[in-house]
Amino acid sequence: MKLPAILHKFSSPRNFYSMSGKLIPWLAWGFGLTLLAGLYTGFFVAPPDYQQGESYRIMFVHVPAAWMSMFIYVVMATSAAIGLIWRIKTADLMASMSAPIGAAFTFIALVTGSLWGKPMWGTYWVWDARLTSELVLLFLYLGFIALQASIEDPRNAARAGAVLAIVGVVNIPIIHYSVEWWSTLHQGATVSKLDKPSIHITMLIPLLLMAISFKLYYLASVLMRGRGEVLRREQNSRWVKDIVAAETQSGGVK
Amino acid sequence: MTASEFFHMGGYAFFVWSSYGIATLLLGWMFISPIFKRRQIIKELRMKYRQQERQQQDNPAES
Numbered sequence: 001m002k003l004p005a006i007l008h009k010f011s012s013p014r015n016f017y018s019m020s021g022k023l024i025p026w027l028a029w030g031f032g033l034t035l036l037a038g039l040y041t042g043f044f045v046a047p048p049d050y051q052q053g054e055s056y057r058i059m060f061v062h063v064p065a066a067w068m069s070m071f072i073y074v075v076m077a078t079s080a081a082i083g084l085i086w087r088i089k090t091a092d093l094m095a096s097m098s099a100p101i102g103a104a105f106t107f108i109a110l111v112t113g114s115l116w117g118k119p120m121w122g123t124y125w126v127w128d129a130r131l132t133s134e135l136v137l138l139f140l141y142l143g144f145i146a147l148q149a150s151i152e153d154p155r156n157a158a159r160a161g162a163v164l165a166i167v168g169v170v171n172i173p174i175i176h177y178s179v180e181w182w183s184t185l186h187q188g189a190t191v192s193k194l195d196k197p198s199i200h201i202t203m204l205i206p207l208l209l210m211a212i213s214f215k216l217y218y219l220a221s222v223l224m225r226g227r228g229e230v231l232r233r234e235q236n237s238r239w240v241k242d243i244v245a246a247e248t249q250s251g252g253v254k
Numbered sequence: 255m256t257a258s259e260f261f262h263m264g265g266y267a268f269f270v271w272s273s274y275g276i277a278t279l280l281l282g283w284m285f286i287s288p289i290f291k292r293r294q295i296i297k298e299l300r301m302k303y304r305q306q307e308r309q310q311q312d313n314p315a316e317s
Contacts, residue, residue, distance in 0.1 A: 048264065053265070053266065054264035054265075054266050054270065055264070055266035055269060055270065057263070057270055058269060061273055061274060062273065100284065101284060104280050104281065104284050108277045108280060111273070111276055112273040112276070112277065115269045115273045116269065116273070118269060119266055119269050217281065217285070220285075221284060221288070224285075224288040224292070225288045227288075227292060228288055228291045228292030228295050229295075231292070231295050231299060232295050232299070235299055235302070240299070241303060243296075244296050244300050244303065247296050248300055
């Protein structure tokens with residue numbers, strides 16, 4: 001099986017370095033603009049909820065963060081699998097660089113959920129299926145990071161991490177369907193019922209803007225991380241030596 | 255809506271602003287730290303390359 005041409009081009013570490021350098025400013029600007037639009041509509045256009053009052057505004061950070069926690073995991077496991085099968089170093093790089101960002105979004109989903117749960121359910125935490133499976137996701141991320149950090153040889157580290165990430169994918173459908181399979185305090189899906197989302201349009205728009213904003217954040221952030229790490233991993237290549245020399249001359253890095 | 259009403263969040267100020275505060279701090283830090291990390295990596299590599307160069311000059315036979 002062959003990879004599409006565009007992926008092939010991106011997959012050389014050198015091309016990754018130069019292409020990501022061009023992409024990052026666009027992604028960062030897109031992130032900033034959608035973030036401002038999302039926060040504005042979320043706080044000033046969307047009305048208070050008829051049951052939850054102003055507290056529901058936590059949703060505009062909680063729900064997109066929870067979506068990202070699962071999305072990044074799937075991206076991480078997929079690129080780890082690509083790295084494992086096709087031996088593509090950039091895919092391994094993307095998997096390792098995604099993990100801390102995914103862990104951050106998972107942590108934010110848990111903490112904001114807790115801060116929303118206290119006033120609405122009367123408790124910061126319950127050991128129900130949705131909350132517990134999301135906590136397992138955080139441990140999967142942290143386990144992946146710790147495992148890779150503990151193995152010196154980068155090839156073996158990537159391989160071991162990939163196996164862990166792929167096995168952990170089983171947790172993703174569990175998180176998604178947990179609210180249907182088990183009785184829980186957590187409410188069911190409101191947006192993904194595509195035929196008729198049970199959320200008002202003035203609340204849906206900020207939610208989707210924040211979701212786009214978080215996706216762009218992830219893309220910009222993972223490329224920024226990868227752009228540093230790729231230099232370290234490819235330090236014996238000529239092109240890295242040239243970049244280090246150029247950065248020294250231009251005074252970019254003293 | 256006045257500014258104090260806005261910050262009061264209908265009595266949920268602590269929960270709403272803590273949520274946004276934690277998300278902002280964590281995501282903000284994670285966005286900025288790779289910039290410094292990349293500079294640090296370049297610095298380390300430059301030192302390493304210089305060391306390698308020096309070693310080659312001292313023992314030209316080995317390289």
